[in-house]
């Protein structure tokens with residue numbers, strides 16, 4: 001049975017005062033059955049890990065460099081993130097694929113480095129509205145999945161997050177039928193490439209305007225093992241109900 005995962009991506013939000021929210025979340029989630037992960041800005045990683053020590057909340061990062069060290073001004077290595085207390089790292093987020101021209105090959109190289117440093121790689125895939133309207137959703141997601149996952153992927157090293165670009169930050173959410181179609185296809189693609197045992201251990205998250213109000217119906221969809229949440233993860237009062245809905249879906 002795959003353990004459920006509620007992951008929060010704070011994106012470029014939060015200074016030291018935001019650590020109070022993290023403490024509130026740690027308290028709210030003290031009885032959570034699902035794995036809970038918060039990915040704050042890198043500037044808060046170390047302190048966030050200290051706030052959440054001995055709690056049910058793990059801390060993650062939002063990106064890493066594909067190199068292990070060197071002349072990469074402004075970048076952070078996976079080892080540095082692990083050293084700061086991160087247990088996972090989000091890779092290939094559509095905002096990085098778009099803003100930084102990140103290719104599947106770049107994401108795959110970063111994932112290999114992250115896994116080697118002991119981090120779980122949360123690899124994002126998702127179509128644009130143009131892709132969906134052109135009927136290309138499954139083609140796009142299959143290609144990103146194939147190109148972004150390392151060959152030695154396992155259920156403990158990789159999590160896949162399906163995030164339709166047009167649902168991120170917009171309040172628009174695919175229908176449960178649309179989510180089910182993609183998550184079923186993701187699972188089938190994983191089985192085809194890695195075999196059933198490995199594929200069935202890989203958790204599939206949905207991300208894109210997840211809120212307390214829609215979490216229950218999203219978590220009821222087959223092959224949805226949790227969520228990657230942006231805006232609704234910034235406040236404990238918004239994110240804790242999503243964790244509770246995930247626990248109730250188990």
Ligand SMILES: O=C[C@H](O)COP(=O)(O)O
Pocket residue numbers: 009093163167168169170171207208209210228229230231232
């Ligand atoms: O990483 C999180 C996703 O981009 C979803 O963000 P959102 O919940 O604000 O739509």
